[in-house]
Amino acid sequence: MTNFDPTLIDWSRAQFAITAFYHWCFVPLTLGLSFIVAFMESLYIKTGNEEWKKITKFWMKLFGINFAIGVATGIVMEFEFGTNWSNYSWFVGDIFGAPLAVEGIMAFFIESTFVAVMFFGWNKVSKKFHLLATWLTAIGANLSALWILVANSWMQYPTGVHFNPDTVRNEMTNFWEVLFSPVAINKFLHTITSGFVLAAVFVVGVSAWFLLKNKETVLAKKSILVATIFGLIMSVFIIITGDQSAKLMAKYQPMKFAAMENIYEGRTKAPLVVIGALTKDKISNKEEFAFKLEIPNILSTMAFQKKDAFVPGIKDIVYGNSELGIIPTSERIQKGKLALEALKDYSEAKKNNDEFAMNESFNILNDNYRHMGYGHFSDPEEIIPPIKATFYSFRFMVASGFWFIILFIFALIYILRNKIEEKRWILYAAIISIPIVYISSQLGWVVTEVGRQPWIIQDLMSVSTAVSNISTGSVITTFMFFAVLFAILVIAEIKILLKQIKLGF
Amino acid sequence: MFENLSHTALQQYWWILVSILGALLVFLMFIQGGQSLIYQLGKTDKNRSLLINTIGSKWEFTFTTLVTFGGAFFASFPLFYSTSFSGAYWVWFLILIAFVVQAVAYEFRSKPENLLGKQTYDIFLFINGLLGTILVGAAVGTFFTGSHFIIDGERHSQWTMVTRGLEAALNIQNLSLGLTVFFLSRILAILYVFKNVDNDEIVQLARKQLIYNSIPFVFFFLLFAFLLMLSEGFAVNPNTNEVFMEPFKYFNNLIGMPLVAFLFFLGVILVLLGIVFPILKYEKYSNKAIWYSGLGTVLTVFSLFLLAGFNNTAYYPSVADLQSSLTIANSSSSHYTLTAMSYVSLFIPIVLTYIYFVWRALNTKKIELKDLEEEHVY
Numbered sequence: 001m002t003n004f005d006p007t008l009i010d011w012s013r014a015q016f017a018i019t020a021f022y023h024w025c026f027v028p029l030t031l032g033l034s035f036i037v038a039f040m041e042s043l044y045i046k047t048g049n050e051e052w053k054k055i056t057k058f059w060m061k062l063f064g065i066n067f068a069i070g071v072a073t074g075i076v077m078e079f080e081f082g083t084n085w086s087n088y089s090w091f092v093g094d095i096f097g098a099p100l101a102v103e104g105i106m107a108f109f110i111e112s113t114f115v116a117v118m119f120f121g122w123n124k125v126s127k128k129f130h131l132l133a134t135w136l137t138a139i140g141a142n143l144s145a146l147w148i149l150v151a152n153s154w155m156q157y158p159t160g161v162h163f164n165p166d167t168v169r170n171e172m173t174n175f176w177e178v179l180f181s182p183v184a185i186n187k188f189l190h191t192i193t194s195g196f197v198l199a200a201v202f203v204v205g206v207s208a209w210f211l212l213k214n215k216e217t218v219l220a221k222k223s224i225l226v227a228t229i230f231g232l233i234m235s236v237f238i239i240i241t242g243d244q245s246a247k248l249m250a251k252y253q254p255m256k257f258a259a260m261e262n263i264y265e266g267r268t269k270a271p272l273v274v275i276g277a278l279t280k281d282k283i284s285n286k287e288e289f290a291f292k293l294e295i296p297n298i299l300s301t302m303a304f305q306k307k308d309a310f311v312p313g314i315k316d317i318v319y320g321n322s323e324l325g326i327i328p329t330s331e332r333i334q335k336g337k338l339a340l341e342a343l344k345d346y347s348e349a350k351k352n353n354d355e356f357a358m359n360e361s362f363n364i365l366n367d368n369y370r371h372m373g374y375g376h377f378s379d380p381e382e383i384i385p386p387i388k389a390t391f392y393s394f395r396f397m398v399a400s401g402f403w404f405i406i407l408f409i410f411a412l413i414y415i416l417r418n419k420i421e422e423k424r425w426i427l428y429a430a431i432i433s434i435p436i437v438y439i440s441s442q443l444g445w446v447v448t449e450v451g452r453q454p455w456i457i458q459d460l461m462s463v464s465t466a467v468s469n470i471s472t473g474s475v476i477t478t479f480m481f482f483a484v485l486f487a488i489l490v491i492a493e494i495k496i497l498l499k500q501i502k503l504g505f
Numbered sequence: 506m507f508e509n510l511s512h513t514a515l516q517q518y519w520w521i522l523v524s525i526l527g528a529l530l531v532f533l534m535f536i537q538g539g540q541s542l543i544y545q546l547g548k549t550d551k552n553r554s555l556l557i558n559t560i561g562s563k564w565e566f567t568f569t570t571l572v573t574f575g576g577a578f579f580a581s582f583p584l585f586y587s588t589s590f591s592g593a594y595w596v597w598f599l600i601l602i603a604f605v606v607q608a609v610a611y612e613f614r615s616k617p618e619n620l621l622g623k624q625t626y627d628i629f630l631f632i633n634g635l636l637g638t639i640l641v642g643a644a645v646g647t648f649f650t651g652s653h654f655i656i657d658g659e660r661h662s663q664w665t666m667v668t669r670g671l672e673a674a675l676n677i678q679n680l681s682l683g684l685t686v687f688f689l690s691r692i693l694a695i696l697y698v699f700k701n702v703d704n705d706e707i708v709q710l711a712r713k714q715l716i717y718n719s720i721p722f723v724f725f726f727l728l729f730a731f732l733l734m735l736s737e738g739f740a741v742n743p744n745t746n747e748v749f750m751e752p753f754k755y756f757n758n759l760i761g762m763p764l765v766a767f768l769f770f771l772g773v774i775l776v777l778l779g780i781v782f783p784i785l786k787y788e789k790y791s792n793k794a795i796w797y798s799g800l801g802t803v804l805t806v807f808s809l810f811l812l813a814g815f816n817n818t819a820y821y822p823s824v825a826d827l828q829s830s831l832t833i834a835n836s837s838s839s840h841y842t843l844t845a846m847s848y849v850s851l852f853i854p855i856v857l858t859y860i861y862f863v864w865r866a867l868n869t870k871k872i873e874l875k876d877l878e879e880e881h882v883y
Contacts, residue, residue: 064881065613068612069608069612071568072605072609073605075605078572078576079575079601081590082579082587083590086586086661087587089586089587089590089591090587090660093580093838094583094842097580097583098838100579101577101581102846104572104573104577105573105577105849105850106849109569111569112566112568113860116562116565116867117863117867119881120562120881122881133863164839168658168660169583169660171841171842172845347658469591469661470669474594474595485602492609492613493613495619499617
């Protein structure tokens with residue numbers, strides 16, 4: 001595998017990052033609002049109360065505006081796997097393609113078929129069929145998320161595959177292992193529930209604005225009721241799945257975990273840093289804590305369920321720790337180079353029909369395959385991800401998660417007492433929470449994706465070998481184009497949304 | 506069931522599925538055809554809105570079919586995905602942009618404070634109708650004319666032309682296929698309008714447009730078909746897997762696969778009947794013509810894909826290095842993955858069934874201007 005011009009890698013990365021960022025501005029609201037709308041319509045069908053119909057239609061309109069732009073940014077991501085990450089596309093196509101195809105056949109069509117009924121079917125199909133369509137849209141949207149997250153999880157924790165030197169790629173050996181890997185299940189649940197919480201905050205926040213303006217108060221309060229109950233249940237669930245995510249990360253991606261916690265030297269009885277500020281030490285080039293507030297022992301307990309469990313630090317992973325059996329990265333680099341060399345020898349031997357040499361190379365390759373990705377590095381420190389971004393993003397995400405629980409609890413208490421209009425601080429807090437939840441949701445992906453750099457597939461393929469062989473200038477041009485186009489579309493979307501909100505129910 | 510099939514049989518099965526998706530995609534491009542006709546059929550703002558709402562409730566089917574076509578191609582023939590998408594970078598980029606602007610245009614165009622104004626979004630729809638069809642057609646055209654890439658032992662590809670795929674549009678055969686798809690999409694849109702729009706002014710203009718668009722359609726289609734039948738093709742020696750140029754390869758494929766030849770000619774005849782019938786007897790055929798031409802389109806495109814991939818043919822040939830050419834055998838996923846996906850493909854009939862019922866439920870009667878007073882309009 002070739003190593004490419006670093007600027008090409010960075011621009012390709014930037015292009016994918018900006019596409020993913022824009023895509024993720026819209027997807028979580030689609031995931032959550034689709035269910036909230038389905039609850040509301042169910043209440044309409046059950047009670048026959050026209051107010052619920054009005055409420056359903058209002059949120060459905062906002063859903064539609066948001067949905068369209070989510071679709072537009074989604075197709076760009078699908079194409080970019082091929083256009084900008086072609087070496088990766090081949091290397092994992094045998095695994096990655098399958099979820100993508102299943103997604104198309106099973107999920108996208110449910111979504112796109114029934115969304116049309118949702119929008120255009122009010123006077124054309126029966127009430128119950130319409131309700132069914134709304135539920136199916138929600139299920140379809142969330143199923144779409146399942147398959148792409150399965151693919152992403154596989155990149156974090158590759159399983160259910162073997163490497164075939166004849167085709168020079170990973171080939172799937174067990175579909176169920178890929179689908180039901182613990183990382184995949186947890187990632188799916190954590191991600192969709194984050195969408196549910198985001199949508200709940202959105203509904204509460206927008207409804208709070210109506211209450212502050214003293215407009216549509218009855219409908220706004222009903223909306224808040226549905227959203228807070230949904231949001232509160234999901235916020236609890238998101239903490240459980242979030243905790244599980246961290247445990248899985250500690251187990252399968254210890255470097256990401258160490259970066260997220262900024263642990264340089266591993267230790268037992270590791271404390272959890274609740275709040276901290278990092279500053280780079282100019283001499284050692286390490287991130288040091290300028291200050292920190294920590295709870296003793298908690299990190300060891302949370303990550304490994306034992307107070308005196310050892311949490312490996314960046315140093316342990318980079319330079320190895322013989323007591324704990326952690327291989328130094330320099331050794332993994334050597335083993336990786338052996339694997340790459342063996343792969344080359346294998347192809348050569350195959351050309352010459354030398355079966356003995358083929359077997360020999362095959363065995364060396366197999367023994368060292370799980371280190372193959374390291375073969376492209378020269379300096380062990382190259383495997384350290386950006387620490388600051390991972391550390392701060394994680395803390396913001398977790399803190400805001402707890403903040404939403406508090407918000408939902410208070411909102412629920414006062415909505416049940418029918419006193420929420422009097423508590424203007426809750427209403428203001430709900431509105432401010434809208435940008436917070438969007439930032440938090442994006443930062444969740446920063447932890448996941450920035451934290452696993454430099455890998456595109458953990459331990460097997462680095463980002464630098466995955467990129468397409470294109471001129472950097474071409475990628476810069478398309479990057480600029482997307483950045484401008486998406487920015488315009490996002491501004492348009494926000495303006496339209498605000499106007500529709502102002503127009504009321 | 507599927508696990509007992511040979512790798513070759515699974516590759517053929519998936520080539521057939523990809524071909525069906527491609528064929529359905531071209532049929533569903535009547536949406537794009539309609540978008541490129543909005544100014545010719547809709548002389549007033551209201552009529553344009555009526556047209557956009559007629560096709561608007563279906564745009565997501567075409568879009569989803571495109572996404573699924575891409576996903577299925579990636580899953581079953583990943584080497585095509587990695588080679589073509591990165592190589593023909595600018596073509597795929599332009600196709601992408603054409604579809605990105607479409608996705609927002611419907612929802613945003615008639616909403617207040619939409620930043621760019623209704624006209625811009627309508628231009629977006631027009632761009633999608635024009636570029637989407639021509640470029641997809643020209644890209645498929647390269648299945649028969651070849652592209653400029655080299656693939657190394659690690660399956661990494663390198664494109665040898667700086668124009669990155671745009672050179673395909675300069676080839677008369679690719680271009681004629683692109684224009685065929687463009688005019689066909691407009692014809693299908695007109696037939697769709699006959700079936701679904703209750704507005705005399707639009708229908709009268711559509712009847713005229715049917716004739717105007719049929720002439721270039723027939724011209725470009727015949728040009729493409731002649732060039733294809735007369736051209737050399739990219740044949741594969743089944744024993745050595747060596748790729749070589751064979752005179753009249755695609756003509757030979759037609760002769761060698763009589764069923765495909767039958768489907769091809771049946772398809773062409775059905776498309777033409779769908780055009781000729783409403784021109785001759787509008788009252789009798791206006792509601793049915795879309796089904797003739799629609800089915801004809803599906804059959805013709807399907808058989809073209811089979812001509813490109815079956816009968817020992819390289820479906821994505823390289824003119825820079827013949828032996829780098831992609832065949833369904835050397836570019837596919839593994840036996841295991843194709844088997845797993847084949848089980849998933851059993852859901853396709855269910856998907857088609859519910860789409861059919863939903864489509865019928867939404868199209869109970871023709872659309873007219875008063876329908877635009879409903880709440881959810883584009």
